[in-house]
Amino acid sequence: MADVISVSELNHYVKMLLDVNDGLFDLALRGEIANFVQNARSGHCYFSLRDEACSVKAVMFRTDARRLAFRPEEGMRVVVRCRATLYERDGAFQVYVNEMFPDGLGAAQLALEQLKARLEKEGLFDPAHKKPLPAYPECIGVITSKTGAALQDIRNVISRRWPSVRLLLCPVTVQGFEAARQIAVAIRTLDQSGRVDEIIVARGGGSREDLWVFNAEEIARAAFRCKTPLISAIGHEIDYTILDFVADQRAPTPSAAAELAVPDREEQQRIFENIEENIHKNIQKRLTLCYNGLEQYNFLLEQSAPSKILQQYSNRLQQIQQAIRTQQKARMNDKSMQLQHAAALAASLDPYRVLARGYALVTDTKGKVCTVEQLQPEQTICVRSRQYQARCRVKTVEEINESTQKL
Numbered sequence: 001m002a003d004v005i006s007v008s009e010l011n012h013y014v015k016m017l018l019d020v021n022d023g024l025f026d027l028a029l030r031g032e033i034a035n036f037v038q039n040a041r042s043g044h045c046y047f048s049l050r051d052e053a054c055s056v057k058a059v060m061f062r063t064d065a066r067r068l069a070f071r072p073e074e075g076m077r078v079v080v081r082c083r084a085t086l087y088e089r090d091g092a093f094q095v096y097v098n099e100m101f102p103d104g105l106g107a108a109q110l111a112l113e114q115l116k117a118r119l120e121k122e123g124l125f126d127p128a129h130k131k132p133l134p135a136y137p138e139c140i141g142v143i144t145s146k147t148g149a150a151l152q153d154i155r156n157v158i159s160r161r162w163p164s165v166r167l168l169l170c171p172v173t174v175q176g177f178e179a180a181r182q183i184a185v186a187i188r189t190l191d192q193s194g195r196v197d198e199i200i201v202a203r204g205g206g207s208r209e210d211l212w213v214f215n216a217e218e219i220a221r222a223a224f225r226c227k228t229p230l231i232s233a234i235g236h237e238i239d240y241t242i243l244d245f246v247a248d249q250r251a252p253t254p255s256a257a258a259e260l261a262v263p264d265r266e267e268q269q270r271i272f273e274n275i276e277e278n279i280h281k282n283i284q285k286r287l288t289l290c291y292n293g294l295e296q297y298n299f300l301l302e303q304s305a306p307s308k309i310l311q312q313y314s315n316r317l318q319q320i321q322q323a324i325r326t327q328q329k330a331r332m333n334d335k336s337m338q339l340q341h342a343a344a345l346a347a348s349l350d351p352y353r354v355l356a357r358g359y360a361l362v363t364d365t366k367g368k369v370c371t372v373e374q375l376q377p378e379q380t381i382c383v384r385s386r387q388y389q390a391r392c393r394v395k396t397v398e399e400i401n402e403s404t405q406k407l
Helices: 007-019 107-122 149-161 179-193 208-215 217-225 242-246 254-261 265-303 306-348 351-356 402-406
Strands: 027-038 045-050 055-060 076-087 092-105 139-144 166-171 198-203 230-234 361-364 380-384 389-393
Touching: 007 076, 027 055, 027 092, 027 208, 055 076, 107 217, 107 242, 139 149, 139 179, 149 166, 149 198, 149 254, 166 179, 179 198, 179 208, 179 217, 198 208, 198 254, 208 217, 208 230, 208 242, 217 242, 230 242, 230 254
Parallel strands: 055 092, 139 166, 139 198, 198 230
Antiparallel strands: 027 045, 027 076, 045 055, 076 092, 361 380, 380 389
């Protein structure tokens, strides 16, 4: 039976084996950088080097990192000089990098960039295809792991912001070989069900390899064909996948996706309170305007009351009537005087008054007045005074000369 040893002894023994191997002491290693992080306090760099099949943890201490002539980035293909050993405390096999040189984009990153360029050219990222999120959803479809923290984060945020909304979970595997197909099928299933107003595809934080599945073309095309508004919430704020570019909305975290998906009831309450307050103000303002207008009309009505108007017209009518009577009386007096003058004139020309003074009027038998010059001998005439009339026969008509008239 083998001797029983401790974990520390095992790790120390393996480390010794690796350290005494000259072939592992000075390696030239080519790989693609993944999950690159530089500690802000210590300055040490932590990352992974990977190829198409495998990856290895790597550390570059601050003294070596300071000599870098470039800034390492995700997906960058590099060649490093390093030594391979074991980190005893964790039993983690890793390499310690002394020098690093850029070697172009890695194969996985290159494939991703090519896929991204092709989908963008086809219009899958075009903002014109983005659908607006519903203002007040009734049911939200959630595509994520049923055991992950993302689901709980979404539930917590929605229950706080808009508890009346229902969640319809479509559980999927969010990493691994089958994840891409399951997520694409889940998007199509929820979209075709007609039961949800919007869809959230979510996954919590993880390494770049853990999130790589959401760069799958199958998921991107399923999201593009989805008629229901879709929110992508993958990883953390700094993580971007192809699904983020295709989705109608991109959220930096699952919690942020929940905030985008539903309104805030407290904010809505404030909005309704503001609306109610504005309504009351408008009503009060309208009442004030109506009251002022009524007061103005009352004043005008008092100034122009029908009884006052009637009295004014009545007084005016009486004045006109009095003026008519005065004018009528004056005209009657004037006409009466004119009539008297005409009567006096007519009386002075009355032939009967001349007859009353002793004159006589000579007419023929028909009553036509005749002058002496018109008389003929043997003509029957009438001589009329004021009270009497005499029928006479003319014997002669003689002209009276001046000498005879004097005699």
